[in-house]
Amino acid sequence: MKPSTVNVKVSFFAAGVFAAVIAWSSPVCATARTPVGWTGVVTYVIDGDTVRVRPPGGGKPVTVRISGIDAPEICQPGGPRSRDVLKKRTLGQRVAVHGTRHDDYGRLLARLLVDGDDLGQWMVGQGQAWSYRDRSQTGPYALEQSHAQAAGLGLFSRTSGLRPVYPGVFRKRHGRCQH
Numbered sequence: 602m603k604p605s606t607v608n609v610k611v612s613f614f615a616a617g618v619f620a621a622v623i624a625w626s627s628p629v630c631a632t633a634r635t636p637v638g639w640t641g642v643v644t645y646v647i648d649g650d651t652v653r654v655r656p657p658g659g660g661k662p663v664t665v666r667i668s669g670i671d672a673p674e675i676c677q678p679g680g681p682r683s684r685d686v687l688k689k690r691t692l693g694q695r696v697a698v699h700g701t702r703h704d705d706y707g708r709l710l711a712r713l714l715v716d717g718d719d720l721g722q723w724m725v726g727q728g729q730a731w732s733y734r735d736r737s738q739t740g741p742y743a744l745e746q747s748h749a750q751a752a753g754l755g756l757f758s759r760t761s762g763l764r765p766v767y768p769g770v771f772r773k774r775h776g777r778c779q780h
Contacts, residue, residue, distance in 0.1 A: 638697060638698065638699050639697075639698050640695055640696065640698065641655050641657055641663070641696060641698060642693065642694065643691040643693065643694055643696055644662045644692075644693075645662065647675075648674070648675045648680060649670075649672025649673060649680065649683030649684050649724065650666060650667045650671060650672035650683075650687075650721075650724070650730055651664065651666050651708060652664075652665055652687070652691060652696075652713070654698055654713075664707070664709065665700070665708060665710075665711050666708040666709065666711070667711070667712070667730075669712070669721040669732065669733050669741040669742055670721040670724055670730040670732065670742065671732075671767070671768045671769065672684075672724065672729060672730040673730075673768055674771055674778045676775075676779075677768065677771050678763050678765075678766075679755070679756045679765060682755070683724070683729040683730060683755070683756070686724070687724060687729070690720070690723070691720065694716075695715070696714060696715050697714040698712075699711055699712040699713075699714070700712065721741070722741075722742050725745040725746050725749060726742070726745040726748065726749055726754075727754060728750070728752070728755025728756050728757050729755045731756075731768070732746045
């Protein structure tokens with residue numbers, strides 16, 4: 602083959618790969634591999650890691666569980682405070698919702714952004730939730746949690762005299778709270 606023929610074939614191949622990547626990352630294909638993104642308004646805050654978000658076209662609000670965090674149960678010490686902090690930050694605010702999976706309770710597991718800030722990261726950084734840990738993994742916000750603990754923020758405050766109990770441990774001991 603002549604060098605110019607090779608260059609043309611390489612160019613067509615590169616263009617084909619580029620087109621395939623663009624098509625694969627389009628919203629139609631994205632649902633299978635990345636979180637779906639939409640925006641809505643927070644209409645209700647259930648607790649420190651669960652809110653209801655009205656979709657952009659209106660209709661029934663979607664119950665969204667913030668992925669990557671675990672806030673105290675509402676009947677657990679620190680639970681009402683965690684809910685109130687999340688409520689102050691989100692109620693009536695437009696949020697970006699990125700999620701595709703639902704948990705066993707039918708809640709959409711999603712990353713939430715308000716004004717570009719990751720709410721899960723923010724809640725853990727404020728000491729109002731733990732980085733969700735699964736078995737031996739520390740979770741996505743372990744660094745923020747260690748900073749909040751070191752600074753004695755929120756749940757990790759030394760003034761309360763109570764040692765914070767991870768929600769999973771609390772649920773095993775006492776069961777789930779009734780909302």
